[in-house]
Amino acid sequence: MSTMIETKELRFTYPADEGGQPVYALRGVDLEIEKGSFVVVLGHNGSGKSTLAKTFNAVLLPAGGKVYVEGMDTLDESLLLAIRQRVGMVFQNPDNQIVANVVEEDVAFAPENLGVPTEEIRRKVDGALAAVGMSEFVTHAPHLLSGGQKQRIAIAGVIAMEPDCIVLDEATAMLDPIGRQEVLSTVHRLNREKGITVVLITHHMNEAEEADRVIVMDDGKVVMDGPPREVFTRVDDLRAIGLTTPDTVDLLDRLRKDGWDVPLDALTVDECAAAIAKAVAGN
Secondary structure, X not given: OOEEEEEEEEEEEEOOOOOOOOXXXXXXXXXXXXXXXXXXXXXXXXXXXXXXXXXXXXXXXXXXXXXXXXXXXXXXXXXXXXXXXXXXXXXXXXXXXXXXXXXXXXXXXXXXXXXXXXXXXXXXXXXXXXXXXXXXXXXXXXXXXXXXHHHHHHHHHHHOOOOXXXXXXXXXXXXXXXXXXXXXXXXXXXXXXXXXXXEEEEOOHHHHOOOOEEEEXXXXXEEEEEOHHHHOOOHHHHHHOOOOOOHHHHHHHHHHHOOOOOXXXXXXXXXXXXXXXXXXXXX
């Protein structure tokens, strides 16, 4: 597979408060994210995961090192529009991304500003709303929608730009469980059916279970990187940096510590139940 996003020795520093020291948010991050993949980036608050996300479409620019989007250097100002057309961002609070009083007008906002012809905008808006399962809300007022529905509208606004990649920066953090599931189902479907690369920044461990790859950050560095089943078996390492594990893995780990012969890589609820049933039958 070809590379969607690449970072090389990426560093970023936030300016110091008066009398304080600079905050080193990224400390030499080397990553390659493949086109069409679904990648989850985990880390506690202050680990650098959201800073990393914002470098992927040049919201933040490297203080050192490089970020490339399909080979384009984010430090090249002449490429900024092309980069942001390829990598769309969805942020934590959907209210900050909704700019119109009618759903279809909000989704049309970005294409209109890019000078897309009117008939083409109609196609993009209809397609984007269909992609997130919100076609029936085309004339609704966004402020009357639920949190999950608002976030799906925000995603539709990004999809209308027809990006190759969507980065969701803690986009489920303010949602209730139903809203989180709505958003997760939407982005998984976009990844599966349209081949859109998805980078999901989150602190909800369970959201990483179905990812192709999990990247764990701590103190501005990548400390783990691999398939979910590989990363989440490192229970003690995760806890050492202040992270939990998915509920299923946590349960299995507790059972193992009590002497039960169960695997740690049974991530889904069904797999976990089957592993426990097998252990019980074996006893």
